[in-house]
Amino acid sequence: MLLRLQQVALSFAGNTVLHDVDFGVEPGRIQSLIGPNGAGKTSMFNVITGFYRPQRGDITFDGERLVRQEPHRVTQMGIARTFQNVRLFREMSVLENVMAGQHCRSRAGALSAILRLPSQRAEEQRILETSLACLDFVGLLEHRDRLATNLAYGHQRRVEIARALATEPRLLLLDEPAAGLNSGEKQSLIGLIRRIRDERGVSVLLIEHDMSLVMNVSERISVLDHGRLIAEGAPQAVQNYPRVIEAYLGQDDEELTW
Amino acid sequence: MSDSSNPRPSPPRSSSQREPEARRPWQRLIIAFESPGPRRALQATIVLLLIVMPWISSQYTTVILTNALLYVVLCLGLNIVVGYAGLLDLGYAAFFAVGAYTVGILTQQFGVNFWVAIPFALVAAAIAGIIIGGPTLRLRSDYLAIVTLGFGEIVRFTARNLEITGGASGLSHIPEPSLFGWRIDSAIDFYYVFVVLAILAYVASQRLFDSRLGRAWLYVRHDEDAAEAMGINRVRIKLAAYVIGAIFGAIGGIFFSVNLGAISPESFSFQQSVLILLAVVLGGMGKIPGVILGAFIVVLGPELLREFDTLRLLIFAVLLLAIMLFRPSGIWPEKRA
Numbered sequence: 001m002l003l004r005l006q007q008v009a010l011s012f013a014g015n016t017v018l019h020d021v022d023f024g025v026e027p028g029r030i031q032s033l034i035g036p037n038g039a040g041k042t043s044m045f046n047v048i049t050g051f052y053r054p055q056r057g058d059i060t061f062d063g064e065r066l067v068r069q070e071p072h073r074v075t076q077m078g079i080a081r082t083f084q085n086v087r088l089f090r091e092m093s094v095l096e097n098v099m100a101g102q103h104c105r106s107r108a109g110a111l112s113a114i115l116r117l118p119s120q121r122a123e124e125q126r127i128l129e130t131s132l133a134c135l136d137f138v139g140l141l142e143h144r145d146r147l148a149t150n151l152a153y154g155h156q157r158r159v160e161i162a163r164a165l166a167t168e169p170r171l172l173l174l175d176e177p178a179a180g181l182n183s184g185e186k187q188s189l190i191g192l193i194r195r196i197r198d199e200r201g202v203s204v205l206l207i208e209h210d211m212s213l214v215m216n217v218s219e220r221i222s223v224l225d226h227g228r229l230i231a232e233g234a235p236q237a238v239q240n241y242p243r244v245i246e247a248y249l250g251q252d253d254e255e256l257t258w
Numbered sequence: 259m260s261d262s263s264n265p266r267p268s269p270p271r272s273s274s275q276r277e278p279e280a281r282r283p284w285q286r287l288i289i290a291f292e293s294p295g296p297r298r299a300l301q302a303t304i305v306l307l308l309i310v311m312p313w314i315s316s317q318y319t320t321v322i323l324t325n326a327l328l329y330v331v332l333c334l335g336l337n338i339v340v341g342y343a344g345l346l347d348l349g350y351a352a353f354f355a356v357g358a359y360t361v362g363i364l365t366q367q368f369g370v371n372f373w374v375a376i377p378f379a380l381v382a383a384a385i386a387g388i389i390i391g392g393p394t395l396r397l398r399s400d401y402l403a404i405v406t407l408g409f410g411e412i413v414r415f416t417a418r419n420l421e422i423t424g425g426a427s428g429l430s431h432i433p434e435p436s437l438f439g440w441r442i443d444s445a446i447d448f449y450y451v452f453v454v455l456a457i458l459a460y461v462a463s464q465r466l467f468d469s470r471l472g473r474a475w476l477y478v479r480h481d482e483d484a485a486e487a488m489g490i491n492r493v494r495i496k497l498a499a500y501v502i503g504a505i506f507g508a509i510g511g512i513f514f515s516v517n518l519g520a521i522s523p524e525s526f527s528f529q530q531s532v533l534i535l536l537a538v539v540l541g542g543m544g545k546i547p548g549v550i551l552g553a554f555i556v557v558l559g560p561e562l563l564r565e566f567d568t569l570r571l572l573i574f575a576v577l578l579l580a581i582m583l584f585r586p587s588g589i590w591p592e593k594r595a
Contacts (some may be wrong), residue, residue: 071487089481092476099473102470103490104489109498110502113468113469116465120469
């Protein structure tokens with residue numbers, strides 16, 4: 001297991017969000033986490049990445065303990081994420097946004113920057129090259145100098161993915177990457193997710209509501225409902241579990257059209 | 259101006275929209291100077307002008323310009339804290355005081371050589387930066403403002419009440435430094451010292467801004483959570499801003515103390531902090547040329563209005579208000595236009 005959650009429990013002011021969740025991601029996998037709204041999917045991402053501290057349970061990443069680590073440490077250990085609502089750095093260019101990801105892979109301090117030491121300049125060059133390569137990978141190289149928040153929404157999502165890839169992760173967490181995309185953009189997102197795994201060797205865990213995308217891209221699906229993991233398995237198997245159908249039928253009519 | 263001509267649904271409006279919009283000629287001029295060639299020419303002209311200034315103007319003007327250059331150093335330092343890292347600091351004069359008093363005490367009371375005293379002053383300032391930064395960095399900006407204000411006052415009151423700092427009357431007869439036999443004592447000597455300091459502060463600011471650390475300050479200022487998710491330790495990054503800002507302030511204070519030869523607690527009052535902050539906000543937070551311009555305006559403005567005698571501070575205040583009304587994000591136009 002690359003990522004393993006054991007008996008993870010999270011609650012806020014008496015409201016239990018995650019009930020003793022056992023969960024894992026194997027290396028080299030594309031895996032999805034699905035479930036109705038409010039099931040605790042994003043909370044689980046936040047627990048993994050250190051933004052929330054679980055009351056109980058253990059999380060390990062490639063054998064290292066993740067629990068109670070600060071978010072920046074988790075990223076440094078090799079887990080990158082995107083946000084449900086795109087959170088790019090405003091007033092900064094696309095390239096500058098992606099360069100943020102390289103921060104944890106570089107080390108020059110204030111003094112070497114002020115003195116422009118050769119090591120600092122070489123490092124800056126490396127940051128630039130890696131970031132450009134990540135932008136190229138998501139197909140946005142020509143937009144490098146535009147303000148990130150002025151790009152089309154679909155492109156902003158790709159910038160966020162490029163920024164996450166620039167942290168050189170081993171596991172990438174995507175929080176509803178298809179939200180707000182049109183069908184063409186969803187198709188190319190599927191291609192991008194596969195390339196991230198195939199060409200970069202990064203395992204991918206995604207939260208997604210678009211069922212056709214989930215069924216298309218995932219090799220394994222986990223279903224979360226009311227903070228409990230109710231089903232897990234290959235896409236076809238999960239689709240037919242009675243408990244999954246029940247969880248989804250309990251939803252508003254609107255959401256049945258997934 | 260651009261509200262009706264820009265039909266696209268824009269994200270929360272900022273003055274830094276990259277989309278084409280009508281620009282005034284002077285804005286175009288300033289933006290032209292952002293490109294490397296003209297920028298170098300402008301920098302060379304300013305340096306040349308600074309060098310010849312004492313020879314074509316009165317001694318009075320030289321003294322005023324020296325003060326303006328001191329403010330350039332202080333404002334560029336505060337700009338790192340307020341402009342880059344987005345941390346409001348209402349007690350910046352405290353770091354200025356730490357630099358001035360450390361050198362004053364060591365040279366005047368213990369007979370330490372001025373150049374030997376400098377590293378001590380820098381270390382003292384860095385420690386002061388950690389003391390104020392460490393416990394307060396998790397506070398929201400309005401609380402941070404209050405704590406830094408309190409810190410500034412504590413430093414001033416401490417200086418006023420200790421014997422070693424000379425109490426309310428401060429320290430006098432701080433010896434003038436000399437460098438390889440050159441005794442730095444005349445007004446013109448100190449003018450050139452501050453020219454060098456201001457240039458160094460400018461270069462250091464620019465290089466920090468173009469570095470990994472400079473970008474990290476912006477990331478943290480814009481979105482702390484997203485920055486953390488990118489592997490940036492926000493506490494460490496903010497602390498670095500405080501410490502570097504403190505060192506800039508201390509450098510200003512070190513040379514301020516030997517220039518005047520005497521310092522007293524009232525040189526480091528709350529008003530001093532406000533004036534420095536005013537210059538930074540006026541010029542445009544985070545914009546280096548703007549901050550330099552702000553420093554000159556704050557120092558030279560009241561001098562240029564001297565003929566209005568008693569009305570001058572009123573006129574100056576009205577001018578400042580007008581500038582903030584018409585250019586709320588500072589005089590200097592946005593770089594990313």
